[in-house]
Amino acid sequence: MERNRFQRILSAAWPRFLAVGILLGIWQLLVVIGVQSPGQEPLPGPGDAIGEIGYLAHIGVLFPALFQTLERAAVGYVLALVLGTLVGLAVVRVPVLRAGIGSLLAGLQSLPSVVWVPIAAVFLAIGGQVEYAVYFVVIMGAFPSIAMGLMSAYDNVPPLTFSLARSMGARGPGYYRHFIFSAALPGYVAGMKQGWAFSWRSLMAAELIIGSTANAGLGQILDNGRSLTDLPEILAAMLMILIVGIAVNDVIFAPMERGLLRRRGLVPA
Amino acid sequence: MNVAFARRPAVLTVEADDAFVTLDGVTKVFGNGKRSTTALENVSLELNQGEFVCILGASGCGKSTLLSLIAGLDKVTSGTIHIADGRPAVMFQEPALLPWLTVRRNVELPMRIHGTDTDARNQRVNHLLSMVGLIDFADHRPHQLSGGMRQRCALARALAQESELLLMDEPFAALDALTRDQLHDDLNRIWQETGKTIIFVTHNVREAVRLGDRVVLMTPRPGRVAQMWDVEITRPRELDSFEVSGLAHEITMRLRAGAVSNGAE
Ligand SMILES: Nc1ncnc2c1ncn2[C@@H]1O[C@H](COP(=O)(O)OP(=O)(O)O)[C@@H](O)[C@H]1O
Ligand SMILES: [Mg+2]
Numbered sequence: 001m002e003r004n005r006f007q008r009i010l011s012a013a014w015p016r017f018l019a020v021g022i023l024l025g026i027w028q029l030l031v032v033i034g035v036q037s038p039g040q041e042p043l044p045g046p047g048d049a050i051g052e053i054g055y056l057a058h059i060g061v062l063f064p065a066l067f068q069t070l071e072r073a074a075v076g077y078v079l080a081l082v083l084g085t086l087v088g089l090a091v092v093r094v095p096v097l098r099a100g101i102g103s104l105l106a107g108l109q110s111l112p113s114v115v116w117v118p119i120a121a122v123f124l125a126i127g128g129q130v131e132y133a134v135y136f137v138v139i140m141g142a143f144p145s146i147a148m149g150l151m152s153a154y155d156n157v158p159p160l161t162f163s164l165a166r167s168m169g170a171r172g173p174g175y176y177r178h179f180i181f182s183a184a185l186p187g188y189v190a191g192m193k194q195g196w197a198f199s200w201r202s203l204m205a206a207e208l209i210i211g212s213t214a215n216a217g218l219g220q221i222l223d224n225g226r227s228l229t230d231l232p233e234i235l236a237a238m239l240m241i242l243i244v245g246i247a248v249n250d251v252i253f254a255p256m257e258r259g260l261l262r263r264r265g266l267v268p269a
Numbered sequence: 270m271n272v273a274f275a276r277r278p279a280v281l282t283v284e285a286d287d288a289f290v291t292l293d294g295v296t297k298v299f300g301n302g303k304r305s306t307t308a309l310e311n312v313s314l315e316l317n318q319g320e321f322v323c324i325l326g327a328s329g330c331g332k333s334t335l336l337s338l339i340a341g342l343d344k345v346t347s348g349t350i351h352i353a354d355g356r357p358a359v360m361f362q363e364p365a366l367l368p369w370l371t372v373r374r375n376v377e378l379p380m381r382i383h384g385t386d387t388d389a390r391n392q393r394v395n396h397l398l399s400m401v402g403l404i405d406f407a408d409h410r411p412h413q414l415s416g417g418m419r420q421r422c423a424l425a426r427a428l429a430q431e432s433e434l435l436l437m438d439e440p441f442a443a444l445d446a447l448t449r450d451q452l453h454d455d456l457n458r459i460w461q462e463t464g465k466t467i468i469f470v471t472h473n474v475r476e477a478v479r480l481g482d483r484v485v486l487m488t489p490r491p492g493r494v495a496q497m498w499d500v501e502i503t504r505p506r507e508l509d510s511f512e513v514s515g516l517a518h519e520i521t522m523r524l525r526a527g528a529v530s531n532g533a534e
Contacts (some may be wrong), residue, residue, distance in 0.1 A: 160365050167340050167359040168430060169381045178378060182369050264368040265412025 037231070044232045052236035066240065069207065069217035072131070073248075076138030077199045083139060084146025084195060087260070091147065092154045102151065105144045111204035113141030117209045125210050134206045141202025142195045149191010153184035186260050193253040202244050203210065288315040288353075289466050290339070290434060295348035297334050308334040309493035311348070316435065318353070321460055321467045323481030325474060325520070331492025332470040333362075336436045339468065358430035360437040364419035366411040372422050373398070373407040379430040397425040400459060417448035424456070428463065437469045441476070450508055453479055457505050474517045474524070479506050485518060488527050495527055 009106040024046045031045040044052070058061040087105070091097045116137045124133035157180060207219020216224070218241050225233030261267045289489050297309040308331040316322055337343045339350055340359045358379075366375050373394055380390045398404040401421040411419055420440055426434055441449045457480065460467055473478050477484045481500050488495045498520065502512040 010274070054462050160361060160363060161367075163337075163342055164359075164367075166342055167356075168379050168382055169356050179367070179383060182367065185369070208316050260369075263410065265410060266368075 019267055033122070037229075039229065041229065041231055044235055048232045049235040049239050052232035053173055053240065056221070056233070056236060061216075062240070065216050065218050066244070068215050069203065069219065070206075070244070071114065072134050072138070072217060073200060073203050073244075076135045076203060077142060077196060079135060080139045080142035080195060080199055081146055084143035084191075085150060087143065088147035088150030088154075088191075091151055098151075105151075107147050109148060109198075111145040111195070112205075113137055114205040114209070116121050116140045116202075120206070121210050128214060130210050130215065133210050137206035137210075138199045138202045141205075142199035145198050146191050146195040149194060150184070153187025153191065154180070156182040156187055186257070186264070186266075187258050189253070189260060191247065193257060196248060196253060197245070200248070204241060220258065283331040283517070287317075289318040289320070290314075290316040290353070290468070291349075291351040292339070293349045293351075295335070295338060295350060296346050297338060297343070298346045305498065307491035309338075312487075312492065312519050313348075314485065314492055314494065316466055316468065318466055319484050321469065321480060321482045322485060323477035323483070324468060324470045324485045324487060325477040326487035326492070326508075327489055327524075328472055330487045330489035332472075332487065333438055334467065334492070336438050336470055340436055351420065352434060354433045356430075356432060357434040357436050358427040360423050360427045360435070360440045362439045362442060364411070364416075364423040365522075366419055366422055366426075368411050371408050371410055372403055372414070375411070375422055376425045376429050378426060393429065397417050397428055400428070400462070401425045401455065415448075416444050417452060420444065420452065421455070424459070428459070428465075433466055435465045435467045437467065439470055439472065442471070442473070449476070453508070456480065461504070474520050475508055475513060478502075478513050478517045478520065484516075484520060486523065486527075497525060 017137045027046050031043050035043040037043075049123060053062065056065075067199070071173055087101065091101050118135075120133040121200075124136055161179055161183050165175050203217075204219050204222075208223050209216045211220055211223050218237055222234060222237035225231070258267065292312055292314040295309055295312040296307070299306045299308055312331075312335065314322075324332055324335065328515055332345070336359070338345055339352070342359075350488075367378070370378070376397055377390050377394045380393065385393075394407075395404065398407055401424055403418060403421050403425065406414065406418065411422070414422065423440070423497050427437075441452050444452065453476070478500055484498045484500060486495045486497070487493065498516065500516060502510075502516070506513055
């Protein structure tokens with residue numbers, strides 16, 4: 001049983017190792033052929049970047065920054081989830097809102113989240129205090145896809161489910177709990193997952209631009225590397241940002257989605 | 270064997286009050302203006318409690334429309350529908366099981382909605398699952414069941430609603446002949462055990478004759494009642510028995526004649 005589980009994890013993981021291997025190979029190749037910046041700085045290789053991550057950890061910069069960023073991501077994402085869900089529910093429940101807000105949401109979703117950074121910096125980043133501005137950018141970046149996910153999840157509930165609920169005389173909370181929410185759940189989770197991707201991107205844009213030396217996050221390490229033209233630091237920060245994005249998806253969202261779909265017989269067990 | 274009878278004379282108003290289900294001049298028009306479709310025109314029908322009535326007709330003649338009107342899922346354009354007792358239970362052509370629930374959970378859903386307490390619920394679900402032969406599959410999910418088992422589960426769920434009236438919309442149409450035959454036997458037995466009143470819609474003449482106390486033939490565009498037959502063949506019936514084949518043949522002849530004269534009465 002235990003061995004089985006291990007084998008399963010291994011067989012699920014190897015394509016990913018392969019993909020990472022290919023990526024690192026291409027990177028190393030660029031280093032070997034001697035890619036340089038115009039200022040004659042050689043491109044650091046994967047080994048240098050990983051070494052730099054170790055160094056940043058050693059001097060006590062990496063983990064505070066990582067936790068700072070994760071905290072912002074978590075708080076911002078939860079706020080975006082709440083707002084996106086409320087807006088999505090309102091649009092689904094009130095037909096008048098659907099026509100107007102529906103298309104507005106699609107527009108907001110396609111708006112690059114950096115666009116929100118200047119206004120957030122001017123209005124919300126007061127006296128070195130950047131948290132509100134960062135949350136604002138994350139929320140604006142992530143909530144439209146969560147609301148849109150909920151909307152399309154509701155629209156894709158099969159009409160027969162509505163008929164069934166009515167023929168059983170379900171109404172009020174029972175109608176939503178037993179039928180509509182449960183039927184819409186996979187679509188909603190897909191929206192949550194996409195919302196995470198958007199909030200992670202928005203957070204990086206915000207951290208990179210609204211710098212703060214007091215509460216540096218991963219984005220500020222990246223910005224710091226740029227201003228010092230410290231290429232290993234830049235690549236170390238990029239690598240960390242990529243790793244966190246993948247890890248959150250793989251640890252939280254992907255299993256959640258897979259479990260849901262498997263129980264419904266929508267993916268092979 | 271066949272008593273082809275027209276509507277009973279209007280003298281019998283007292284008897285009309287005794288009927289369990291009464292449809293009086295039911296008409297349903299979809300859309301309006303030039304693009305409107307008259308799905309049903311002046312359909313009148315009475316069912317006694319405990320009766321098994323099969324509504325027979327080619328596809329498009331308004332059978333599903335009729336059932337959803339009786340189920341209260343849609344409104345009549347004119348006419349009245351009266352049911353002596355509460356909300357009917359419905360079985361759709363597709364099993365319509367909720368894929369995120371186990372068989373047991375699907376069956377107990379109507380009771381959950383109506384707040385039946387846990388003990389009574391468990392007891393009743395076990396009883397129903399045994400009745401439809403799914404007790405060993407209680408913890409399976411719908412996607413793990415065969416087509417016939419899914420319809421059994423849907424039947425158990427419909428019975429769990431504790432409605433005296435059961436509406437069935439071509440529930441076995443998608444099943445293979447062997448499975449269908451088995452489900453006919455089971456449905457016949459369950460009907461006799463429970464004494465439900467059943468309206469069973471089908472486009473299969475033999476199925477109608479095999480199951481029904483009465484067969485109501487409908488003609489399409491607009492959907493109307495063409496003729497009714499009382500089926501007085503002893504139960505349980507065999508699909509290929511002489512009596513079933515005989516009456517099925519007679520109804521098929523009538524159906525063909527109707528098609529030639531374009532459904533005109
Ligand atoms: N919601 C609807 N809107 C418009 N026309 C409909 C609708 N439902 C059914 N019809 C029409 O009513 C007629 C009867 O349909 P239906 O009751 O589904 O027939 P059956 O179940 O006997 O095959 C058909 O001509 C169909 O096109
Ligand atoms: Mg139909």
